[in-house]
Amino acid sequence: MAKADYYELLGVDRSADAAGLKSAYRKMAKQYHPDLNPGDAVAEQKFKEVSEAYEILKDDQNRAAYDQYGHAAFENGGGRGGPGGGQGGGFGSDFGGMGDIFEEFFGGGRGGGGRRQQAGRGDDLRAEVEITLQEAFDGTERQLKLNRAAACGTCSGSGAKAGSKPTTCSVCQGHGKVRAQQGFFMVERTCHQCHGAGQTISDPCRDCSGRGQVSETRNLSVSIPAGVEDGTRIRLSGEGNAGPQGASNGDLYVFVNLRPHAFLQRDGADLFCAMPVPFHLAIRGGAIEVPLLGGKKVKLTLPEGAQAGQQFRLRGKGMPVLRSRSSGDLYVQIDIETPTGLSRAQKKLLDAFSDKLDDSNYPDTQAFRDLK
Numbered sequence: 001m002a003k004a005d006y007y008e009l010l011g012v013d014r015s016a017d018a019a020g021l022k023s024a025y026r027k028m029a030k031q032y033h034p035d036l037n038p039g040d041a042v043a044e045q046k047f048k049e050v051s052e053a054y055e056i057l058k059d060d061q062n063r064a065a066y067d068q069y070g071h072a073a074f075e076n077g078g079g080r081g082g083p084g085g086g087q088g089g090g091f092g093s094d095f096g097g098m099g100d101i102f103e104e105f106f107g108g109g110r111g112g113g114g115r116r117q118q119a120g121r122g123d124d125l126r127a128e129v130e131i132t133l134q135e136a137f138d139g140t141e142r143q144l145k146l147n148r149a150a151a152c153g154t155c156s157g158s159g160a161k162a163g164s165k166p167t168t169c170s171v172c173q174g175h176g177k178v179r180a181q182q183g184f185f186m187v188e189r190t191c192h193q194c195h196g197a198g199q200t201i202s203d204p205c206r207d208c209s210g211r212g213q214v215s216e217t218r219n220l221s222v223s224i225p226a227g228v229e230d231g232t233r234i235r236l237s238g239e240g241n242a243g244p245q246g247a248s249n250g251d252l253y254v255f256v257n258l259r260p261h262a263f264l265q266r267d268g269a270d271l272f273c274a275m276p277v278p279f280h281l282a283i284r285g286g287a288i289e290v291p292l293l294g295g296k297k298v299k300l301t302l303p304e305g306a307q308a309g310q311q312f313r314l315r316g317k318g319m320p321v322l323r324s325r326s327s328g329d330l331y332v333q334i335d336i337e338t339p340t341g342l343s344r345a346q347k348k349l350l351d352a353f354s355d356k357l358d359d360s361n362y363p364d365t366q367a368f369r370d371l372k
Contacts, residue, residue, distance in 0.1 A: 138294070159245075
C-alpha cells in the first residue's frame, strides 16, 4: 500500500513555512494522541503518520530530499522507514505519555523521562487584544489572564525528586543526539529516549512528573500606547513559558487588533471621513462642524460652490504618531445631501430658484454635454 503524502497528512500546501507546519502538526497531534484516544488503534496509527510527516518536513535537508525524491529518499539502507529513531523502534518510544504534547505546547521535556540537553529559553507565547479607535488615540490598558508553563517550585525546574540525580542516557550515551542512515543521507536527530537532554530521570519529581514545569495562570496588565496601529506587536519580556532546567522564560507577544470605527477610516496616522453637507451650504459656502475622536469638534469653512467628493485637509487632527509628539491629518470628503420630503411651498421656491439658473451655473454639466 502506497504511503500517504506527508503534506496531505498534515493538511498543508507544499509552500507551507515552518510555522505553518508546526501549527498543523500541533492540531493533528492533539486530536490523535494515544493518551487522548485510549484503545483507538486508528487514532494511534494516524498519530504515527502525522508525527512521521512532521519529523521529516520540519528538517530543511530532509524536506528538500522528500520534495525531490518522495518517500524513496528514506527507503534504502536506513534501518528505519521514518523519523522514529535509528535505534530500532519507529515511533513506539515517542508517545509513552503526555510528555510529547507538553514538549510541543510548553517547550519542556517528557514527563517521567528525560529533558532537553540545551537549557535554552522557554517558548514565546502569543495573545491578542481588541481596542477601539478612540483607545488607540488615547492609549489604554488591558488585563490579560494567561495560562503558561512555569518552573516547578518543588524541584526548581530540574524534574528530579529531591536527593536524586539524572543519569546518563543509555541510548545516546549523553550526547542528546543519535545518527541514522535515511536514504541518501546520514541524519542526526534528537534522541528519542532523553529528548536531547543526554540524561534521563529515574526518580522524577512528584509535583511535575519529571517535566520540571507546571501549568499556572498569571494575570497581567498590558499598557497600550497612543498611536498603535492594527496588528501592532507588544513584547512583554520574560512573560512566556518557563525554560527547561531552570532556564529563562520566553517572551509574551501581544497583538493589537483595532475595531472598525463608525465613520472614520485610518491609514497610518491619517484619518479619513465622508461627511454629509446640506446642498444649500455647499452652494453658498459656510462653516460646518467636523466631529473628532473624544467627542470634540472642529470648524471647517466650505467655499462657495463646493462639489460632492471634494476633499479638505485638517492638519494635525489625525492620530498621534507612535512614540512621537506629532500627529497625522484628518481628510474630510464632503457628500452633498439632497433634501427629501419637500412641502409644496418649498418645491415652488426651488422651481423659482431653478428658473433663474442657466448653463453657466453648471460648468461641468455643460462640458460633459459638449463632449464629442
